[in-house]
Amino acid sequence: MTLSQFEIQDINQTVLLWLDEVRKRTLIAMQQHLDISIKHDARDLVTNVDRDNEQFLNAKIRSYDSEASIVSEEGFGDHQKNMQGNVWFVDPIDGTMNFVKEQADFAVMIALYIDNEPVLGWILDVVNNVVYHGGPQVGVFANQLRLEQPNNDALSDGIVLLSGARLLYGMFGYDKIAKAALGYRVIGAAGPSFLRVISGRAVGYSSKMMPWDFAAGQVLAKTLGLSISDIDGRPLDMLSSNIVLVATNRAHRDILMLHQS
Amino acid sequence: MTLSQFEIQDINQTVLLWLDEVRKRTLIAMQQHLDISIKHDARDLVTNVDRDNEQFLNAKIRSYDSEASIVSEEGFGDHQKNMQGNVWFVDPIDGTMNFVKEQADFAVMIALYIDNEPVLGWILDVVNNVVYHGGPQVGVFANQLRLEQPNNDALSDGIVLLSGARLLYGMFGYDKIAKAALGYRVIGAAGPSFLRVISGRAVGYSSKMMPWDFAAGQVLAKTLGLSISDIDGRPLDMLSSNIVLVATNRAHRDILMLHQS
Numbered sequence: 001m002t003l004s005q006f007e008i009q010d011i012n013q014t015v016l017l018w019l020d021e022v023r024k025r026t027l028i029a030m031q032q033h034l035d036i037s038i039k040h041d042a043r044d045l046v047t048n049v050d051r052d053n054e055q056f057l058n059a060k061i062r063s064y065d066s067e068a069s070i071v072s073e074e075g076f077g078d079h080q081k082n083m084q085g086n087v088w089f090v091d092p093i094d095g096t097m098n099f100v101k102e103q104a105d106f107a108v109m110i111a112l113y114i115d116n117e118p119v120l121g122w123i124l125d126v127v128n129n130v131v132y133h134g135g136p137q138v139g140v141f142a143n144q145l146r147l148e149q150p151n152n153d154a155l156s157d158g159i160v161l162l163s164g165a166r167l168l169y170g171m172f173g174y175d176k177i178a179k180a181a182l183g184y185r186v187i188g189a190a191g192p193s194f195l196r197v198i199s200g201r202a203v204g205y206s207s208k209m210m211p212w213d214f215a216a217g218q219v220l221a222k223t224l225g226l227s228i229s230d231i232d233g234r235p236l237d238m239l240s241s242n243i244v245l246v247a248t249n250r251a252h253r254d255i256l257m258l259h260q261s
Numbered sequence: 262m263t264l265s266q267f268e269i270q271d272i273n274q275t276v277l278l279w280l281d282e283v284r285k286r287t288l289i290a291m292q293q294h295l296d297i298s299i300k301h302d303a304r305d306l307v308t309n310v311d312r313d314n315e316q317f318l319n320a321k322i323r324s325y326d327s328e329a330s331i332v333s334e335e336g337f338g339d340h341q342k343n344m345q346g347n348v349w350f351v352d353p354i355d356g357t358m359n360f361v362k363e364q365a366d367f368a369v370m371i372a373l374y375i376d377n378e379p380v381l382g383w384i385l386d387v388v389n390n391v392v393y394h395g396g397p398q399v400g401v402f403a404n405q406l407r408l409e410q411p412n413n414d415a416l417s418d419g420i421v422l423l424s425g426a427r428l429l430y431g432m433f434g435y436d437k438i439a440k441a442a443l444g445y446r447v448i449g450a451a452g453p454s455f456l457r458v459i460s461g462r463a464v465g466y467s468s469k470m471m472p473w474d475f476a477a478g479q480v481l482a483k484t485l486g487l488s489i490s491d492i493d494g495r496p497l498d499m500l501s502s503n504i505v506l507v508a509t510n511r512a513h514r515d516i517l518m519l520h521q522s
Contacts (some may be wrong), residue, residue, distance in 0.1 A: 042417075042443060043443060043444060058306060059378065097420070097443070097444055099462070101419060101420050101443070101444075101462060102420065102462040102463070103462065104462065137467065156303075158362060159358070159362050159363065159449075164439070164447070165444075166438050167429075168428075168436060168445070175429060178425070178429050180431060182304060182358070182362070183304060183358055183362075183426075184429070184447065185425065185433065185447050185448065185449055186425070186445065186446050186447040187446065188420075188444060188446050191407065196363065201362060201363040202362070257368065
């Protein structure tokens, strides 16, 4: 099913208004006491802002799209079993540890897939007040600025972004990837890492992620002609965790070869 | 020798005006073709902006302070052999790889030491238009906002910043430090890392650095009651490279113990 340009623009503008409201709510909440809880361990945090943002966004989605299924991080979504129909992905605060400790390098992310096809994605950089948004039918924008496809740089010519924990514990061949790159950085959150790849500031990014961590980034990356797959080169499973690799076409090939060697 | 409040304020305001000019020159240069050269290897870059900023700042310093000695990165300073008198430190672009590749997370840094005592330090975050500045006689400010001493958090309660290359190659016990922290990040530049510790967004930072990399950060960190030393707990040598450790008092103790264990 393909939406008309008019329908796409209506969805896009509607979500941008929600995100504007989410941004204001988040900034206000950051000035107040945060209620921080631990999920699985001390490094996996959730706050009242994560929950409030998710409830707010999920309610907006359900009221706007009566056929919506929602896959979201904090438990207010659906138990989605397939990718048929209108499937929305919501990450109400991506990078909660950065949100709590750094007050920077976190994001709010939304994506819409219809019958498993990427339609639109939104990554809100709250602190810098920039929404990266778009999809295959409209292109990718940073607020009003249209983004071009990033230079097709090789791994050895650019900065690669990696999951710090997995690198530290010798997983997924990340040490080989880091050594082959011009440099590597650890940002600690998916959305801010995707943004750097999408805007050509990094040649690649890899981490183990849940669907809400990569759904929006995948829409934007594919639209810009970047390569995205799991670390073995297979398409991402939209309903479970994946070791995601997003990169320029050359760096993607470089990393797959390193990973298989 | 102690300067009067009037003298301190005059120096501070004068340097802030230079930095305002450096910021404008840097932003203009970023819109134009960068002339990028390799220094020691492909990961050690220098650009025309590094050189232009250093020549500009060194000329300003020599014209303002006829007794100045200058320790600076790109070769326009003096061959300083001791810390007597007015010693200025200049890093014209700290984080040149980030400057070239990310257009973010780089800084311009200046510091003034008199007879080996820290007097004033400045770290300009070009992209975000914030100068972190101050010293023992005046306090520390982010632009006009006075900074308080950060919470004295332990390593296990905060984010630690580490040199990516040294972590990757198993140096300095950085893997133990990363594992003991709540999380770790790799930023790839000294100034932006110091800023995160100074503003309480990270509990500590360690990397091997040259004097221009840590001179300004040390002034601000000491003024805010943070701990700074080499990784063995000794005072920093202002005229050669050091494995620098800056942290909250608790995280500093935690890291020294891990390093010695």
